[in-house]
Amino acid sequence: MTLIKSISGIRGTIGGKVNEGLTPVDAVKFAAAYGTWLKNRNNGSSVKVVIGRDARISGKMISDLVISTLVGLGIDVIDLGLSTTPTVEVAVPMENAHGGIILTASHNPKQWNALKLLNEKGEFISGTDGEAVLAIAEKESYDFADVDSLGKVTQDDSYMQKHIDTILKLPLIDVEAIRNANFKVVVDAVNSTGGIFVPALLRALGVTQITELYCEPNGHFPHNPEPLPEHLTDLSSKIKEVGADVGITVDPDVDRLALVCEDGSVFGEEYTLVAVSDYVLSKTPGPTVSNLSSTRALRDVTEARGLTYAAAAVGEVNVVAKMKEIGAVIGGEGNGGVIYPELHYGRDSLVGIALFLSHLAEKKMKVSELRDTYPKYTISKNKIELTPDIDVDKLLMFMSVNYAHEEVDTTDGVKIYIGKEWVHLRKSNTEPIIRIYSESQNEQMANDLAERIILEIKALL
Secondary structure, eight states: OOEEEETTEEEEEBSSSBTTBBOHHHHHHHHHHHHHHHHHHTTTOOOEEEEEEOOOTTHHHHHHHHHHHHHHTTOEEEEEEEOOHHHHHHHHHHTTOSEEEEEOOTTSOTTEEEEEEEOTTSSBOOHHHHHHHHHHHHHTOOOOOOGGGOOOEEEOOOHHHHHHHHHHTSTTOOHHHHHHHTOEEEEEOTTSTHHHHHHHHHHHTTOOEEEEESOOOSSOOSSOSSOOGGGOHHHHHHHHHHTOSEEEEEOTTSOOEEEEOTTSOBOOHHHHHHHHHHHHHHHSOOOEEEETTSOTHHHHHHHHTTOOEEEEOSSHHHHHHHHHHHTOSEEEETTTEEEOTTTOSSBOHHHHHHHHHHHHHHHTOOHHHHHTTSOOOEEEEEEEEOOTTSOHHHHHHHHHHHTTTSEEEOSSSEEEEETTEEEEEEEOSSSSEEEEEEEESSHHHHHHHHHHHHHHHHHHO
16 A cells, blocks of 8 residues: 655555555545645635546545545535546636645556645645645644534536636637537547546537547546556557547546547657647747656747747646746646646646647648657656665766756756757655656667666766
């Protein structure tokens, strides 16, 4: 059993002993800590929280526990039921709520679940706020309401349509062009809430030819739910079988978007953000942001237009902070996470789909042809295991000094740009390893670069 408490929430496998897995007791303790933090933050005034969940088998159980705990604190709850991460993020400010909780373990397998925490803007809480929640949980300093002051629960299933409606109103979403393109689409939603939300969005965009693959929201994931190429073989086969124009897949909470071309080849999760950004920049020029471990292709596409690209530390909250700092018009992460601030500051597969289809309709290309218009890079992901006594920070500092003649970014670990290649070295917060991501023009060159850096690090050791 595994339980991971972090500044962004609590995540773990269902069952086991208290404080070793995500048990009912752990869910209650952490919900109570978050609710108490919200009450303290609002000086004891009435507090309202939006709750939504993906379709995991454990979702209803965890949701009931969390909602009852908040009610016990005197907090009112708006329960969206089966929902998506971006939908909850949209709902929080619409409801003038003080926060939100998304019950999802994102791309983790079915035995996992998690509580992800939002502030009053519908954005993930900051590191400082997360530390405050963890401190309350550690001290168990909760003060529950008396019987006359309990919170109330309101069920609201209107937010799928509200979310879709806000997307349709965006100036860059060309519903007419999408409808006229008469796209044939296959959707793989890994039997989670994307199976409800993605087809509904497509119909609202005028797409009538939709093949649903694994779209029953029962929580029984038919394959590993992380939208990586090796997990998309059924989608690729179905696209070729029905002669579809594009395949769309999302993770269980619908904040990561991956695409598959008409010939069954993957578009590349890293390139979801690149393609969407290309379209956004063509209409509304401005800065872009991705995290330091994302493909260089976004930087290339941005700078080719004479615009500014900036890299942020890994983590959605860091990307959002950098986007706000420089006024980015589009940003996100190379894991298929599109953040379009015109709608909200959160990874949102639904707005990503709408922007991509608008782009595809305008280009009048096959998806594979569109992919070939972008710079071709491949990322290699490696790690070095270390003994606990090694000073990783000192090791990374040595590497940055050794490559001082190149462009070096020390925002999050050490990222070294060598021509069009790069390598990113980050220490793990949970285990004695250095993660080594490298990118080059093809897989062999990316692997060669990683191997070179690994040998240099071992020599330093």
